[in-house]
Amino acid sequence: MRLIFYFAIFTSSIAFSKAVTCWVCSDAVSNEECHRNGDLVTCAQGQICQNEVRVIGSRMQVTKRCKQEMACKNNRMQNKMGNSQTQCDTTRRKYVCRCCCKTDECNTNALFCVEGFAESPDETPKPEGRERLFTEVEATTLKESWHILESIEDNELGLTILHRLFNDLPSIRPRFPQFVFPEAEEIDLEYMRESPEISAFANSVAIAIATVVDLLEIPDQLIDYVTLLAGEGPLRVAFENMGPALLTTIQENLEIEKDSDILRTWAKAYGIIKNTISKTMAEKSS
Structure with missing residues (x-):
C-alpha cells in the first residue's frame, strides 16, 4: 500500500509539472520583431523561458529561448558579474542582460526582470542638448x-x-x-x-x-x-x-x-x- 501511495504522488507530480510555453526568436532587432517573426513554443519538460538582450548604442539584439532551469539561472547570475561594472547596466552604451521565468508566455516583455528597461529603442527618452548634427x-x-x-x-x-x-x-x-x-x-x-x-x-x-x-x-x-x-x-x-x-x-x-x-x-x-x-x-x- 505504501508503495502504491508513493507511486501515486510521483505520477501526480509529473502530471502537474506542466510544460511551459515560451516565446522563441533569435537575434531580433526589437521585441516587436521577435514576436512578429518568432514563435510560441512548448518547451521540453524541465525547461523554462529565457530572454537575452544585447544592446550597443541604439542597436538591440533580442533572443528568446527554452532553457534548462538551472542553466538559465546560472546565465542570469552573469547580470551582476564583471570586473568593475555589472554586465546588465542599462545606463551604459553597451550591455547584456538575461531574464528567466517559468509560466506560460511570461517572457513576452524583453527584459521583464530589469527595472526601467525600454522595450524598444523608440521608447528610449529622446535626449535634449545639442541640435541634430544630421537631417x-x-x-x-x-x-x-x-x-x-x-x-x-x-x-x-x-x-x-x-x-x-x-x-x-x-x-x-x-x-x-x-x-x-x-x-x-x-x-x-x-x-x-x-x-x-x-x-x-x-x-x-x-x-x-x-x-x-x-x-x-x-x-x-x-x-x-x-x-x-x-x-x-x-x-x-x-x-x-x-x-x-x-x-x-x-x-x-x-x-x-x-x-x-x-x-x-x-x-x-x-x-x-x-x-x-x-x-x-x-x-x-x-
Whole structure:
C-alpha cells in the first residue's frame, strides 16, 4: 500500500509539472520583431523561458529561448558579474542582460526582470542638448549604406579600410609601432589578415564606425563618443587620417559616383569626427 501511495504522488507530480510555453526568436532587432517573426513554443519538460538582450548604442539584439532551469539561472547570475561594472547596466552604451521565468508566455516583455528597461529603442527618452548634427535623410543614408557595406565586406570592412590607409599613406605606418609591417612598399591584404594584431585593430575600427552610425541621432552621445576616441592613441591616429581611405572604400563597394549624395553625406560625417578629435586634442594641449 505504501508503495502504491508513493507511486501515486510521483505520477501526480509529473502530471502537474506542466510544460511551459515560451516565446522563441533569435537575434531580433526589437521585441516587436521577435514576436512578429518568432514563435510560441512548448518547451521540453524541465525547461523554462529565457530572454537575452544585447544592446550597443541604439542597436538591440533580442533572443528568446527554452532553457534548462538551472542553466538559465546560472546565465542570469552573469547580470551582476564583471570586473568593475555589472554586465546588465542599462545606463551604459553597451550591455547584456538575461531574464528567466517559468509560466506560460511570461517572457513576452524583453527584459521583464530589469527595472526601467525600454522595450524598444523608440521608447528610449529622446535626449535634449545639442541640435541634430544630421537631417533625418542624412542619418538614414548613413545607416543604410553602412549596413550594406557590412554585408558586402563579410566582416572585413575595417581590414579593407586599413589596407587602403596603410598603402595609400605609407608614411603613417611608423605611428603604429605595435604592428610589424613587411618591408615591401605594398602591403598585401592577406598579410594583414594573418596578423592577429592588425586584424584585431581592424575590427576595433569597424566597431567604432558602427558605433558612430548608431549614435547619429543622439548628438550629445555621438560627440562624447568621438571625444572618447580622441583619447585612444591608435584609433585616434586612424580616424585622423583615414578620410580618403574610408570614402574610397565606400565609393568602390557601393559602386557610386564621387559626387553622389551618399558620398557627400559620409564626407560630412567624417568631417565632424575629425574636427571633434582635433578640437579635443587642441583643448588637451592648451
